[in-house]
Amino acid sequence: MKAAQEDAYLEFVAARAKPLHRSAYALAAGDTHLAEDLVQETFSRVYVHWSRVARADNPAAYAQTVLVRTFLSLKRRRSTGERPTGNMPDSAESGPDAALRLTLLHALGQLPPRDRAVLLLRYWEGHSIEETGRMLRLSGSAVRSQGTRALARLRALLGDSLSDLVPQ
Incomplete structure (x- = not known):
């Protein structure tokens, strides 16, 4: 990647990191770690195609689409995962x-x-x-x-x- 393209990509990442993280956090139902993984995967996929993304009308929308598709793909291929339970403890254990x-x-x-x-x-x-x-x-x-x-x-x-x- 050329220096000018890399600088443009880094500016894009700096501008879109927080909004994408908020979206990922909502998609991940409050799972901060999953949200961070989704954002990282999104930025890596955008980086691979940055020359095409930079020429697009709305690179932010492209990144948002990549984020959602990454989330859906992850959920489709996950054969195991956490499952909610109706039995929550009243308080944390201690002692x-x-x-x-x-x-x-x-x-x-x-x-x-x-x-x-x-x-x-x-x-x-x-x-x-x-x-x-x-x-x-x-x-x-x-x-x-x-x-x-x-x-x-x-x-x-x-x-x-x-x-x-x-x-x-």
């Missing part, structure tokens, strides 16, 4: 249970993905060995042995710190 949960989540984050999946399905969600095996495409014996090894790794990561968090 030893919250600290224990955070410690466990941190330790789980340090395990390999497959170990995390086995522990999550077996012990967090309470699925049987057979169900876990079907979900992960593993045999029952593989689920048992991987679960045993994952629990051993988790215990090694937690050490004695877990006993400090459990109420006596």
Whole structure:
């Protein structure tokens, strides 16, 4: 891209960043992270075609269209995602249970993905060995042995710190 075109693009980005972010925030239903991703993806797509976009009658409308199409494309191809629930807690948890949960989540984050999946399905969600095996495409014996090894790794990561968090 030539220096003049790049300067024009940077001016466009500076002028349109806030309006596009507001639109993306509304599309994403208040999900700030998704909104930022949408705006970034929009600007990258506009950058690729900037020579054509700059000659258009309304580059701002072009960017807005790209933003909406990017959002719709993302929603179409997302096979999993968050789902709203009708059961919201009255207040945030605090105390030893919250600290224990955070410690466990941190330790789980340090395990390999497959170990995390086995522990999550077996012990967090309470699925049987057979169900876990079907979900992960593993045999029952593989689920048992991987679960045993994952629990051993988790215990090694937690050490004695877990006993400090459990109420006596």
